[in-house]
């Protein structure tokens with residue numbers, strides 16, 4: 001029996017075949033915080049078969065029991081349905097399927113031993129050889145793990161219908177520029193087929209990101225407006241209130257453009273701008289997404305100079321709490337030019353979007369966390385309400401899709417102010433997930449792990465898609481490197497540098513204040 005009211009009446013629910021999820025980098029944070037808690041929540045909702053098996057692969061000699069104890073702690077702290085104490089029987093049966101294999105990524109012997117261990121576990125737990133290899137290590141380890149998996153005969157080539165199946169999930173970042181992404185794609189394809197590769201982007205596991213497609217393609221009333229005849233411009237915001245939280249080492253070489261834009265926000269751009277796919281199947285859907293990325297107008301030097309703003313936060317206060325400046329973070333160079341803020345104006349050269357500018361910003365140390373897409377519509381063709389309408393604010397309709405938090409969708413329009421006046425006042429029509437569905441949405445990793453076990457790659461990034469987005473993003477990095485110019489500065493807890501305001505003001509527009 002389902003415990004989730006959202007699942008009542010769900011006709012397309014499918015349960016994957018028993019399989020073993022092998023996690024490389026099992027002692028890392030992600031395993032404990034996200035992966036195992038997600039698998040546990042799926043088990044709790046009976047969305048995975050009882051034979052589901054998890055095998056952690058890492059260097060430390062902690063044994064099955066040590067790993068189980070660490071995972072229990074993770075589940076208790078981080079699972080969406082934190083429950084262990086209330087449901088010991090479920091935990092006991094889930095924990096029986098957790099194993100640990102001590103090994104080193106570059107030691108072929110570790111993989112031969114892994115193969116033997118997997119065969120043993122398969123026999124004991126009735127798993128018919130199906131495997132998901134989850135690469136949750138620093139990206140530098142991906143190639144050696146892939147090579148060794150291949151050499152140990154652990155990868156059976158073939159797509160969703162192949163049995164037993166082998167699928168490989170690759171964590172982000174998938175490359176740091178076009179060249180490294182190409183090399184990694186080649187390395188992956190040396191051991192497996194594209195159909196077996198699941199490049200993860202956790203934003204695609206978010207309900208609200210998936211709902212962009214449902215909103216557009218399951219309703220007839222919005223799509224006719226979703227184009228350059230009615231849309232004046234599009235604003236996409238991926239703002240976070242946190243700083244870099246001690247990840248100086250990583251962030252210095254990444255910057256917000258790699259950390260958030262190339263992956264997460266590009267997914268949102270694609271889903272917002274794509275054409276209707278032929279079907280929602282993995283290839284049809286991803287074909288349409290790739291077309292958007294390929295249609296991004298490559299910026300020439302003048303555009304890069306004019307339409308890209310990068311910034312870095314200085315000390316300030318966010319939500320009443322002091323936050324030190326980026327350059328004062330450990331492992332950050334005192335003269336670092338790494339961007340913690342980026343704002344871009346860009347164009348998608350397609351029939352649908354010709355002439356519609358897209359403005360995108362992403363940053364750390366903003367006044368609050370907010371991820372949203374806003375379509376700002378053109379004004380009514382004739383102003384019948386004159387000065388009184390202008391006096392009360394915006395005359396443009398705005399459709400805002402709030403990805404997180406306060407997940408929902410709002411439509412802003414003008415309404416006559418009550419009383420003997422022709423004044424128009426902006427008002428909102430609101431949909432909120434919490435109110436309409438009354439339950440918390442599943443964690444992104446739950447959906448993505450389940451989809452991979454089911455052999456559905458729709459919510460994963462295809463190789464050509466990753467390369468297309470790096471083609472566009474790498475141009476910006478090249479330009480920054482060549483120009484050697486400094487970043488603009490903004491105080492933590494503000495909405496970014498003045499240059500970013502100017503980017504829109506120049507066009508007679510302004511950023512939304514969510």
Ligand code: BG6
Nearest residue numbers: 172202203240259260264371404
């Ligand atoms: C990660 C980035 O991929 O996404 C982090 O590395 C960022 O820097 C995070 O904070 C944001 O994810 P979410 O789901 O909290 O919006």
